[in-house]
Structures are given as C-alpha cells and as structure tokens.
Amino acid sequence: MTAHPEELLSIGVFAARARLSPKALRLYDRLGLLAPAHVDEASGYRYYRAAQIEQARTVALLRRLDMPLAGIAEMAGLDGERAARTLDAYWAGVEERFAEQRTLARYLRGRLSGRNTELYATFEVKTVDVPQTHVLSETRHVSAGELPAWIPASAERLERAAKEECGGIAAPHFVVYHADVTEESDGPAESCVPVVDAEAARAWAAAQGRKGDFKVRTEPAHRLAYTRITKAQVAYPQIIAAFDAVEAWAAEQGLTVTGPCREVYFTDWDGCGPEDEVCDVAFPVSGA
Template sequence: MDEDLVTIGVFARRSWLSPKALRLYERQGLLLPAAVDEHNGYRWYREEQLETARLIARLRRLDMPLTAVAAIVAAEDPQTRADLIGDYWSTQEHATAVRRELVTHLRRRLLDDPEGFTMYDVKVRDVPEQTVLTEQRHVKVQELSPWIDEATGRLLKSAAGHGDGIVGPCFIIYHGEVNEDSDGPVEICLPVDPTGPVDAAVRVEPAHREAYTRIIKAQVGYPQILSAFDAVAQWVSSQGLPVSSSPREVYFADFGAAAPSDEVCDVAFPLD
C-alpha cells in the first residue's frame, strides 16, 4: 500500500467528515476512495483528496444539496466554483427574504392587526391613457406564475413589431379574486405605441388616478402580496375614495435581475 494513503478513519478526522458521510459521497460519486481492499473492503484515501473533502464539508454546512455540491467540486476553474457558490447563496437569500415576508403577512392576518398596514406608504398619482397589448385568462393561483411568464413572453414578442415597441411598464389586472379556489380572470397588459400595427389583442386603458404602494421583490409572492392589496384597499376606504376599476400590479423594474430587497412593483387601485 502506498505510503501517502490513509485509512477512512484517519481521513474522516482530518477532513471533518464522518466515515458514514464519506461512504455516502462515494455512492454518489462525489468523493471516491483512492483504493479499496478487495478482501476486506477497507477504504483508503490520499492526502491530496483532503482539500476536496474539506470543501465538501464546508459546503454541506451551508445546507447545500449534494447536486449543487457535486457541480462545484466538478468545476476545475476557481472562478467557476466561486460563481456557483455565489449563485447558490443568492438563491438562499431570496428564499429567506420571501419566507420572512410570508411570516409577516401570516402574523398580520392571524392577529387581525390593522395597524400593521401602516408600514405601507400609499400615494396617489395620475396615469395617462394607454394603448395596451393584452391577454386574459381564468387562472387559479397555483397556475398564475407560469401563465404570467408565458403570456408576457408572447406579448413581448408581439410588441417587438408594434411601432416603437414597449412604452410603459407591464401591469397585471385582477378582474376577480385569484386564490386556490377562485380564478379571476386575470389580464396582462403591455403598453405600446398606439400608431404601430396591430398583431395581437389590443385595447385602450383609460386615463385615471390611482392609489398605490410600492413593494420589494420579496413581497411579490403569494400570499404575502395580499398584505399590500389590503393596505391600499384600507387606505382608499379610510379616505372615502371610490374605486373605479380592478386592482393591479405594475412591474416597473427588471424582475429577474432584481435583488430580494429591490423595489419592483406597485400595487394599485384605480379611483373615480
């Protein structure tokens, strides 16, 4: 046996991984022993495998799944490894931010706390008349996000050949309640140049005033976004203002590129 080989017990102590974990990573093809005794099944590892083993141990302390760990270990370029770790952590931070907002929403609902809505800054603005490409569908909440992505892609493709293209932020109108039991309908609207050729469903969204509040990306998910809708509705009611049309979400930022704490959306109620 080579002198630089060590037993699985010694390797486990020096790598901060248990023998059980090392056997699991062997089965996963993540960290293979340098040698296995064909008679007694003893496993042996080389000194130079310690760096990989210690990297695996540190990554697992991040609760990183084995598939993600395997991708990082397989990457030969240090920059690629660093980028993969950064991407993973960004995803985890976003998920944590979303859960934090969901906890806040659930606590507010359970405690029936009207004062909790004071965290939302509600303002009023004028919105000019807009020509919009539109797509509408009855859809329940579990189907909402995939449909929004697909429909927005279709509208963007249509807008590319529509005059000067997009001239305002995309907005989503909820003509009816959308949840696990109700299906709207929901309408996606993409403002375009009114002089362009019509190659999709198009209509005019009338000029109006609207009450709105601005929210961050982590607050957009369902059901926590309902807190923003409740806050604007409560503010409108407290001001004695009549609502003239269906509530909506107005997306003014690059949602995919935004961080969890970036402002991306206005929840708005048109007013008479």
C-alpha cells in the same frame, strides 16, 4: 492498483481528520462527491489520500449552507472559477428566499396578533391619475405557482410585439387579476403592455389567429391607489399584504374600488435585488 493501502488513510482516520462521519463519506461516495482513492477488493474497506481532506471539508462547508447534495455533486465537476460562480448563484437564491420569508413572517405576525393596521402602516399608499391608453394583452388561467414563470414570459412576448409591430411601448407592463389567483384558484390574469399605435396592434393581433391569445383593448383614464413594493414582497403570499393595505387605505379615505387589482412593473426585474423596488400594487378607485 496504483496505490497501496498503507500509503492511504483508513475511512475512520480520514473521517476524523476531515471532520465528517464514515456514514457521510460513504454517502458522498455513492453520489460521486468524494470517491475513495482505493477500495480493498477483499474487505471492501475504503481508503483516502490526505490530499482529499480539503475536498471533504469543502463538501462539509457547502452542506452547512444547506446546499442540496445534487448541487454539490454538480459543482464537483467544475473548475474553481465556475464552481465559485455556481455558489454565488445558489446563495443569491437563498438570500432571495430569506427576504421573501422575512416579509411573510412580518405579515403573518400582524395577522396572528390582530395588529393588521400596524402592518398596513408599513406600506405608503398614494394615488395617481393614469391617462387613457391602448393595450396589447394576453390572458391566461394560471395558479399562483405558475405566475413567476408566466408574467415575465408574457411581458417579453408583448413587449417584443409592441416594439416591432405596434409603434413602441407607451407605458410600463402591468398585470390585471380578473379573479383570485391562488394555489386553488386560477384567475384569469391579464398581462398588458400599453402600445403607441393601436391600429397596428389590432392588425398584428388579428394576424396571429390561433397562434396567440392576443387582444387589443382601450384602458380608460382612471385613478389608481397604489403602494410600491420590493422584489421580495412580490412573491405570493407576501404580496397579499400589500393588496390588503391598499384596500384598507382606500376605505379609510372614502374611496370606492372600481376595478380589479393589478401589478405595475416599472423596472428591469432581472437587474434588481430582493430589496429593490420593482412593482406598484394598485386598485382603480373613485370618489373623495
């Protein structure tokens, strides 16, 4: 034994000085977050060094940030700089969730109060004329929970092919929803990248055979009614408010929706924060 109990603090004394309960200390020991300096073989009593108080208080502070115990356990094995970076990544995720929830709460408040028109007024809706383009696309049946992974993965596949095989990217990546995508309905959704060389794109897509679900089609010239939204607002179901606002605006303007709704991603997603604008929510329209 390298230490004698008299040199250490009992679990009760240590808990009081660290501002933690003995129950919490026993849990942290089981999880490998904060092991006692010594456990008496006969009595099973735990003893701690005074130098461990700072570690114990750090664990308690991390818990006040609602960091899961598993995340704290992972941080316990890191040096100071890497632990700080891990905390930064965790808190960035928390802030993103808060931004999403704030948007959702605002939307639900409008729905519950019957003031949907006031909610829709927070979205500025415009129209834009889009020229004919040729798109390389990938279609999937996906649920709402699968979209955050599938959309960027499909965009990466399509954009790489467009750059390497199809003469380049002609316009921003967009996703068309040919049917509802919710937790209960799986679309399908179509991920599209406009390409410069349609013939090269067709040859490349045909060569993939069963290795990919790629196709090339012509997107006719059309007019879009759209509203620009932030990264936080893209999350389901918050994004539904934006779609509803565009539809309501189009009806007020006497426009007819002529095709399925879509999302146009015009900037670097990974480089943007929750409040940065990243996407246009749109419907093809005609009339007026």
